[in-house]
Amino acid sequence: NAGVTQTPKFRILKIGQSMTLQCTQDMNHNYMYWYRQDPGMGLKLIYYSVGAGITDKGEVPNGYNVSRSTTEDFPLRLELAAPSQTSVYFCASTLGPAGNSPLHFGNGTRLTVT
Amino acid sequence: GQQVMQIPQYQHVQEGEDFTTYCNSSTTLSNIQWYKQRPGGHPVFLIQLVKSGEVKKQKRLTFQFGEAKKNSSLHITATQTTDVGTYFCAGASGGGADGLTFGKGTHLIIQP
DSSP: OOOEEEEOSEEEEOTTOOEEEEEEESSOOSEEEEEEEOTTOOEEEEEEEEETTEEEEOSOOTTEEEOOSSSSBOOEEESSOOGGGOEEEEEEEESSOTTTSOOEEOOOEEEEEO | OOOEEEEOSEEEEETTOOEEEEEEESSOOSEEEEEEEOTTSOEEEEEEEOSTTOEEEETTEEEEEOTTSSEEEEEESSOOGGGOEEEEEEEESSSOTTOEEEOOOEEEEEEO
């Protein structure tokens, strides 16, 4: 099993550009998450999904959108990139709810917006 | 909302010394998880504690969950260079999909 796979690994965007961060998992996990990690900070939940077709906002959803058309894929969309979105983005999945199950993280996408 | 505070933010130790990081929650937790993130890497799950007063060991790592289920600690005995990284606690308040709050982490720096 590859686990959780994120692409791209690195990306530089200009202000106002848009992009999609890809995330796929092959563990048949129902629950998937997007976190952002800023330097010296913990992980902040952006969006999460409890199953295909169901998504919900986390702590910091503004400026982002998600979709969950399949169990495996959970892409994160940035529509109008802003410098405040410079961060490392981690996708994760769990077998059960994150409050009870270990998170399996992808390798992350390092995004810079200039 | 729930807050999880973690101290210290940075810890410098000589190789072979012990290391401890502490995690405190503003609310009672249903369980707490610990993760390790190597420099440039992603967080990796270490352990989950569920019971009041629980103590678990993984080789040189000892994890404790407080009696009131509002605090936790991770202690590493005789640190090695492979222990370098950031250790995060994450507290769960209700078992929901969004119910995990991460602390800011403790960066462990080891001097040979």
